[in-house]
Amino acid sequence: MSSVASELPEMDATRFQHTPYYCEENVYLLCKTLCENGVADATGSDLFVVFISNEKKQASMSLFHFGIRKLVAELMGLYCGIIMSSASRKKESDSEPLVWDLDSTLPFPSPLTSYVTETIQLSFQLFAEYQRFFRIVHAPLFFKHFASDRRHMKEPDGTWTAQPPPYQPIVAQDGILHNLSEYITMSGADTLSSLDTETVTAAISQKLGVVVSHTQLQDLFTKLP
Known part of the structure; x- marks a missing residue:
């Protein structure tokens, strides 16, 4: 998201x-591009990546504004199509976070x-086991720690379930090759019990960020530093 919609x-x-x-x-690449072209802070300090999943890894959202590729992503138990940026760079009272979603x-x-x-x-109303959770990860930490060698997109015989991107897989700064499962594993027990500013600030500084329910999502962005 960027800080003020009208700007x-x-x-x-x-x-x-x-x-x-x-x-x-x-x-990941969208975050990098927004940083490089000056829309976001150069370090990504005002960007947050959002993973959507649940215990069954079958998260549902409204499909009215989405195509089949998003539906398939949800059935695979993962959707990471959202970038949010806080209003931290500009403190105008009417500023509102924006959502960047390439699939919408x-x-x-x-x-x-x-x-x-x-x-x-x-x-x-969703059944309890299909309730969605949102993992919010600060972009600078995402850049540093996220890695995917795309193993989750391969069949047991090594064939691709979908044609991979033409560029090389993303490797974490510490050399880790794959940790996607850490980001998409979440449950109700992982959600914050409090959204006070101190708790949110501490949680968002962690490698895997913070997990919230859909009812906490908007409130979270009013508490971000």
């Missing part, structure tokens, strides 16, 4: 790198409030 015109999402079914890598047909970027209304707040 940033809608962009063409198709101009950004996108490989179907590799949403976590798409988000909503404006790119979209204000957090409208994005939540259109895609996250479902019109039907």
